Amino acid sequence: MAAEAGPAPAGRAVLGSPGLRLSGRRLLAAIPVLWGVTFLTFVLMNLLPGNAAQELLGANATPADVRALELKLHLNEPFWTRYWHWLSGVLHGDLGASLTSGQPVTSILAQRLPVSFELMIYAFCLSVLLAVPVAAAAAHRPGGWADRLSMMVSMAGLSIAPYVLALLLIFIFAVRLQVLPAIGFVPLGQSVVGNIKSLTLPALAIGLPLACFYTRLLRADMVEQMQGEDYVVTARAKGVAPWQVLIRHAMRNSMFGFLTVLGLNLGTLIGALVIIEPIFALPGIGQVLLQSIHDRDIVVVEAVVLVFALIVVLANLLTDLLYALLDPRIRYGRPAA
Amino acid sequence: MVGRLPEALLPAVPGGPGAPAAGAAPPARRRRRPALTPGIVIPAAMLALIVGACFLWPLVYPVPPPVGGSILDASMPPFSPGHILGTDPVGNDILSRILYGGRVSIEVALAVSLIGLLVGGVLGTVAAYRGGMVDTVIMRVLDVLIAFPALVLAVAIAEGLGPSEMHVIWALSFFSIPAFARIARAGTLRLHGQTFMLAARLSGTRTWRILRRHVTPNIMPQLVTFALLGAGVVIILEGALSFLGLGIPAPAPSWGNMIALGQGTLSAQPALVLIPSLFLLATVLSLNLLGDALRKRWSVR
Numbered sequence: 001m002a003a004e005a006g007p008a009p010a011g012r013a014v015l016g017s018p019g020l021r022l023s024g025r026r027l028l029a030a031i032p033v034l035w036g037v038t039f040l041t042f043v044l045m046n047l048l049p050g051n052a053a054q055e056l057l058g059a060n061a062t063p064a065d066v067r068a069l070e071l072k073l074h075l076n077e078p079f080w081t082r083y084w085h086w087l088s089g090v091l092h093g094d095l096g097a098s099l100t101s102g103q104p105v106t107s108i109l110a111q112r113l114p115v116s117f118e119l120m121i122y123a124f125c126l127s128v129l130l131a132v133p134v135a136a137a138a139a140h141r142p143g144g145w146a147d148r149l150s151m152m153v154s155m156a157g158l159s160i161a162p163y164v165l166a167l168l169l170i171f172i173f174a175v176r177l178q179v180l181p182a183i184g185f186v187p188l189g190q191s192v193v194g195n196i197k198s199l200t201l202p203a204l205a206i207g208l209p210l211a212c213f214y215t216r217l218l219r220a221d222m223v224e225q226m227q228g229e230d231y232v233v234t235a236r237a238k239g240v241a242p243w244q245v246l247i248r249h250a251m252r253n254s255m256f257g258f259l260t261v262l263g264l265n266l267g268t269l270i271g272a273l274v275i276i277e278p279i280f281a282l283p284g285i286g287q288v289l290l291q292s293i294h295d296r297d298i299v300v301v302e303a304v305v306l307v308f309a310l311i312v313v314l315a316n317l318l319t320d321l322l323y324a325l326l327d328p329r330i331r332y333g334r335p336a337a
Numbered sequence: 338m339v340g341r342l343p344e345a346l347l348p349a350v351p352g353g354p355g356a357p358a359a360g361a362a363p364p365a366r367r368r369r370r371p372a373l374t375p376g377i378v379i380p381a382a383m384l385a386l387i388v389g390a391c392f393l394w395p396l397v398y399p400v401p402p403p404v405g406g407s408i409l410d411a412s413m414p415p416f417s418p419g420h421i422l423g424t425d426p427v428g429n430d431i432l433s434r435i436l437y438g439g440r441v442s443i444e445v446a447l448a449v450s451l452i453g454l455l456v457g458g459v460l461g462t463v464a465a466y467r468g469g470m471v472d473t474v475i476m477r478v479l480d481v482l483i484a485f486p487a488l489v490l491a492v493a494i495a496e497g498l499g500p501s502e503m504h505v506i507w508a509l510s511f512f513s514i515p516a517f518a519r520i521a522r523a524g525t526l527r528l529h530g531q532t533f534m535l536a537a538r539l540s541g542t543r544t545w546r547i548l549r550r551h552v553t554p555n556i557m558p559q560l561v562t563f564a565l566l567g568a569g570v571v572i573i574l575e576g577a578l579s580f581l582g583l584g585i586p587a588p589a590p591s592w593g594n595m596i597a598l599g600q601g602t603l604s605a606q607p608a609l610v611l612i613p614s615l616f617l618l619a620t621v622l623s624l625n626l627l628g629d630a631l632r633k634r635w636s637v638r
Contacts, residue, residue, distance in 0.1 A: 032477070033481055037481055037485050041489065044493050048493060158625060159624075160618055161573040161577070161618075162573075162577075163576065164596060164614040164617065167596070167599075167603060168614070175604045271488045274488050275488075275581065279580075293492050305485075308489075
């Protein structure tokens, strides 16, 4: 990496680069998107019939009781007042407290996010670690047996629903073989092995379809690079070994498309959490989201949506920065082809 | 009736399996590739088989009703007399539930893909063709929709309006629209610099005619392949909503809620999960294979 950075140290080159300015612009452009997402959520939650007070007290509550709780939770105030109250709180770094439990939202997030993050990272690592070598093996000889086999398997993997895969994995590994637990979560502090075991099946259920998607994507791009690009011809003519051309030249260039998709795909990963967590009874953010929508707990829903949107935005930003790191043309402000 | 995605969409595009005439092209034109390769025919036939079974079989060959079975027939294993695939714990015939449930899954997939194709396609084309403010406004709104966790919206709609087939279609359409719009926009932008577009405009062709006669046929291949791949995703998502109890309400069958219901008896009766899962897999797989084959054929990226 340092070799391509030329005389200037890589770090400073990245910091002062148009690549970073581009990222800064993207970050600024993300602010209205973040605002739009939270505003839309607020509107949506207000359109739902019922409110937190009614959900909390149940169907048998007297109207007077509901009214009293509504007053206490400020649910009687007009939409814009409540929205402004929430927004100014967030801008001051205060996410508020849950309408149903009174617990500060930050402490709910602190409790639940680590579980979901661990699962996401685990699934993400599994998918990338599986996809990259398989894609390389497939692209090495397009049309060969490794290529055909991996393309067939990955097509099947793409077509399987994550929840079906989850049930299948539970049936095989928990019911029949009894080697991994079907439900429950063991915190990292309690037992490292137990923690990894409790997250393996959910991570596989999320990660395997992703791995299939990544494999196909990376393989297609690498095959294209190998067939048409001048630098591949040059490298071959110089007598670079085929594997070297594939890994050091084609794959490095294929990483751009791959990174973009990785960034964009985080949204899918988050969606999968909401479905997979309840199946494995994992105390993560997905369950909180479902429960809080059901309870009309608008403060918690907003916080979770904000976190999700932030993750997507930051992931895209990170992608941009990685671009600059990988591609000297972006780093030095020359237009990329 | 909404029932047949490939048959309904493909005749509009040259070379699709719905347009066999394309294979018999005039000999004067050099034939590049046969119109119907096995890669296209096999998944298309599989889809036709599944769709045909779901919509026609119950009409031709009577099956027991999918709901309201007798508890006396409960939990019969596959290949029982009168119940080829067995019965579930409340005594409903599984084959019948698969067929009727398939109707729901296919209807939802078709409706969502069509709504996405039409609304998203028009939005994306107009955004790219008009440019400027129109483009910015449309794409910003769609950006928000994309950044919006789609499942939150779907869950909220199902929670607020109550679970039903119509509401599932509604909820899922919301996130098929931005994707179609982006593809249509990118496709239209690529056409912008082309000579034939310039020629059309210079010769005074009206905007709507340019969009209909020049832009639409050129971006259709991308949109149709995406619609096929997207339909598979929609079928999976419909099941996901059912899994959360927010899809098709319980006694009525859909593949998704059959899988979700079977979860409780996974160790005792895995067939309750496996059978609908297999149908789901076969449908999504053939949609994916067909989409992929058509993409290669039309060399769409």
